[in-house]
Amino acid sequence: MVYAGVLVGMGGPRRMVYMHEIRDWSQRQPGCHPFYIHQSHFLKDGFWNLHCECRLENPPVLRPEERVTEPVFYQLLDKFWMAAQLPLAGILYFLGGWAWVVWGICVRVVLSLTGHWLVGYFAHNHGEMTWRVNGASVQGYNVKGLGLLTMGESWHNNHHAFPESAKLGLEEGQHDPGWWLLVMLKKFGLVTDLKLPHDLPARPELERVNEQHGELSLSCFSPCLGENQTQAAELKCPKLF
Numbered sequence: 001m002v003y004a005g006v007l008v009g010m011g012g013p014r015r016m017v018y019m020h021e022i023r024d025w026s027q028r029q030p031g032c033h034p035f036y037i038h039q040s041h042f043l044k045d046g047f048w049n050l051h052c053e054c055r056l057e058n059p060p061v062l063r064p065e066e067r068v069t070e071p072v073f074y075q076l077l078d079k080f081w082m083a084a085q086l087p088l089a090g091i092l093y094f095l096g097g098w099a100w101v102v103w104g105i106c107v108r109v110v111l112s113l114t115g116h117w118l119v120g121y122f123a124h125n126h127g128e129m130t131w132r133v134n135g136a137s138v139q140g141y142n143v144k145g146l147g148l149l150t151m152g153e154s155w156h157n158n159h160h161a162f163p164e165s166a167k168l169g170l171e172e173g174q175h176d177p178g179w180w181l182l183v184m185l186k187k188f189g190l191v192t193d194l195k196l197p198h199d200l201p202a203r204p205e206l207e208r209v210n211e212q213h214g215e216l217s218l219s220c221f222s223p224c225l226g227e228n229q230t231q232a233a234e235l236k237c238p239k240l241f
């Protein structure tokens, strides 16, 4: 399962955990670099998130659990996460030649990474809000209609409210295929300790609201909020010009 996750093309297990943690940590702070809260212009945000890296001057110390860092297989995946595509590329070449490799590796990775960023962009700018996290630099929004396509990730307002909940679609009609898969894997004993909102400690900063934010339309391509930012950070971008 971990190997399949690495095939998405973001990084090894440790890197993926770190990227999620640093983003969520940043979003919970009162001030946060626009890189992490997706509140720059659509095109700028896309370029930043797909081609750049944000390096904080004083980053928090995030220590992944030992079960992520200790297994040798995971360490190998961390080191050779790009090469991890090669076995699959070999199988695809054997089955259908270069066309299968292009579609099954290159196009798939581009679509996966672009899709991941797009969900992140929309889910921090447009949609419904059932919960407000007071004091956070950005709120998450539930983007209707994308639940099935995003395996439940589009219920991002719920994720901000209950970050440790394995289930993201919490209200009626919020389809969450990611949760359905986890329930199935639990039946086979492949996952344990699934947490739901009622298993988590109460958060005093959490407030139940009912608001609509933005419209999912072409207006989302206009510049969003300004660049309120604080934590001096360096953006490492590739030199294109």
Ligand SMILES: [Zn+2]
Binding pocket: 024, 027, 124, 140, 156, 160
């Ligand atoms: Zn978020």
